[in-house]
Amino acid sequence: MIKLPQGWEWKSLGEICEVIMGQSPSGNCIFNKDKNKDLIEFHQGKIAFSDKYIKKSDFVTSDIRKIAKKNSVVLCVRAPVGEVNIASEDIAIGRGLCSLNGVKINNEFLFFYLLTLKKYFNDNSTGSTFKAINVKTIKETKIPLPPLQEQERIVGILDESFAKIDESIKILEQDLLNLDELMQGALQKAFNPLKDNAKENYKLPQGWEWKSLGEICEVIMGQSPSGNCIFNKDKNKDLIEFHQGKIAFSDKYIKKSDFVTSDIRKIAKKNSVVLCVRAPVGEVNIASEDIAIGRGLCSLNGVKINNEFLFFYLLTLKKYFNDNSTGSTFKAINVKTIKETKIPLPPLQEQEQIASHLDELSSHVKNLKQNYQMQIKNLQELKKSLLDKAFQGRL
Incomplete structure (x- = not known):
């Protein structure tokens, strides 16, 4: 003590x-x-x-x-x-x-x-x-x-300090929500440039056309490995788990998998889009290298589409994929649903311009979010520091 x-x-x-x-x-x-x-x-x-x-x-x-x-x-x-x-x-x-x-x-x-x-x-x-x-x-x-009087003095300081800290955290949390809304707004504008939300009246700009993913992508559904599959777990903390289809979606790019296996059945090629087809349905990423994918994942490699453009469009479809998933034990989307999913497709040069703009904005938003999250963490640490001082008689 x-x-x-x-x-x-x-x-x-x-x-x-x-x-x-x-x-x-x-x-x-x-x-x-x-x-x-x-x-x-x-x-x-x-x-x-x-x-x-x-x-x-x-x-x-x-x-x-x-x-x-x-x-x-x-x-x-x-x-x-x-x-x-x-x-x-x-x-x-x-x-x-x-x-x-x-x-x-x-x-x-x-x-x-x-x-x-x-x-x-x-x-x-x-x-x-x-x-x-x-x-x-x-x-x-x-x-x-x-003594009781000292208790009351300490409570007064902590009450006032915590109220100010909590207010600052609340503002930062709202800033984080605003960034999410900013990104969602940019995605909406990019893929609905005419701002026509009425589905029956929805029109594409000149030169754009509706295409299904099956028409413009190589679609590869993941598959579990056989029992003799060996992973190099010592070297790989971000191991992709085949049987559950888990993958780190915290960033735009998948972390290095560094797997070793004698039975790789299905591969998502480097720079292909990786879609989660089982819980969490609709999460999307881009493979930073060739990776093995399990039955919870699907690879979409553009044949007539820029993969970054495809990645950003799929970010808008999470609700759609959830609404169109089936299953009693857990929800999943099947290959038919994926292949029939429509995407508004501009000419390739315009795809690249849109993807570049969204990529730059996404990077800026990510940096700001990291900054706000760090500020929130520091404020929470300040609370802990105040409590430590309070109960050591140093407040």
Whole structure:
């Protein structure tokens, strides 16, 4: 344990809090589901932890067994273990939740300290089916406790600081959404230059024509390898998994696969477009090298089309592919659907110009998004730094 400032002391939660473990209701418990979209589920202990305060539960029940009082701290003791909140009203809690009501501690001070203990609670949880923390672990958890006036001073600083940080994060998250909308708008303009959204009246510019993918592409559906397929896993962290068709779609280009195999059945050629035909249906990429593709992937290599132009157009078709996928266990699109998919095709020179423009914009958007995401990460780290200082008496 760290050395505490003068006047501080280590206390266990059992010493300074009323600890109430949640409990499932009996069978005659009735919820007013029509009035309550943010219903708290007793049996699983689920609750919205997206904000500091729980949304209004507005429940109706004939058998409330365990209550978290208004302003008490609510801790998630089952998956997701360690999430923490403050009750904005009296709420019924199920067996996945625990209420901590301070007797000798400011509840907001307790809330902020528990934010630092998520890893601790996860490390000290047990269970095979799902992880959970028990009442003994909770009650024995130690907290560095200053005098009440100092607790209130620290809470005031953290409240104000977190509010400003959260506002900055909110602005950055909106900036990220704006970038997505910018890219979507550019794609829409590129492939619908006449801005005619009425399908029955949709007209292409002069020189453009509708073509099916089967007419202008070599379409190769992936296939699983035989049992003697060998992968060089030591050299390849970004291994493509044949059987599930998983692939890294986080970037425009697939990372180097670096595979070694004695039985490569289906290949997506370098610079061909790779389409995910099973969950997640409609994701699209470009192969940065020859790669083996499993049954969850499809290769589209343009014969009469620029592959980059094809890549950008397919980015607009994710909903279409999902709407046209079939299957009960998981959704998938078949080769017939792919080959019959239509694309508005300008002359090759114009395809290249459009692809070049979108590529430049995509690169610019990507750089900005990385910048915003880094700023968000830094702000979240600032929160952690403030919490560390607060509970070491350095705030």
